[in-house]
Amino acid sequence: KAGVTQTPRYLIKTRGQQVTLSCSPISGHRSVSWYQQTPGQGLQFLFEYFSETQRNKGNFPGRFSGRQFSNSRSEMNVSTLELGDSALYLCASSVEGSTDTQYFGPGTRLTVL
């Protein structure tokens, strides 16, 4: 069974631009969660989608948004990028939610210049 895949793996953007990151969960998994990881703040929850609906949202500004498609693939979008958005963005999939085993992807390393 293929693992969680994330594209692109690396991305360099400049301040003010927007970016879209993609996550393909493991086949059969309906829950996709997104996290931001930085050296200073660690892993922080962004949002979770289940069956195309956002079930939970973390404490991030509205510039961070996401969606989930009918095939469970998910995208997250960050608009008006700031230097502080430089981070490793991780997605995790599971069958039903966080009480299940969470399978993380390799992450997308975003650098904002």
Place this chain on the structure above:
Amino acid sequence: SQKIEQNSEALNIQEGKTATLTCNYTNYSPAYLQWYRQDPGRGPVFLLLIRENEKEKRKERLKVTFDTTLKQSLFHITASQPADSATYLCALPLSGGYNKLIFGAGTRLAVHP
């Protein structure tokens, strides 16, 4: 507010010894707790989930305890090997959001031959 604390200092131990990592939390009573392993440049890998009504859980050389009175979980690796060197993260669900996970900052474990 809810907080998770893990030893920020790296833990250095000799091969063959038991490594013990600590996860303390405050201001809430989670229904479960998870432990993950993360290697540099990779997404976290799920290791174990323990529920509030379970005192202890084992998986091969791993053992997790969950003391809801002390608000603490201990993670043990017995007969440690250099390959166990990694950062270990604990995670709990945020109250009010069953599928929102909050992660500790992680403890870096180094096992020396």
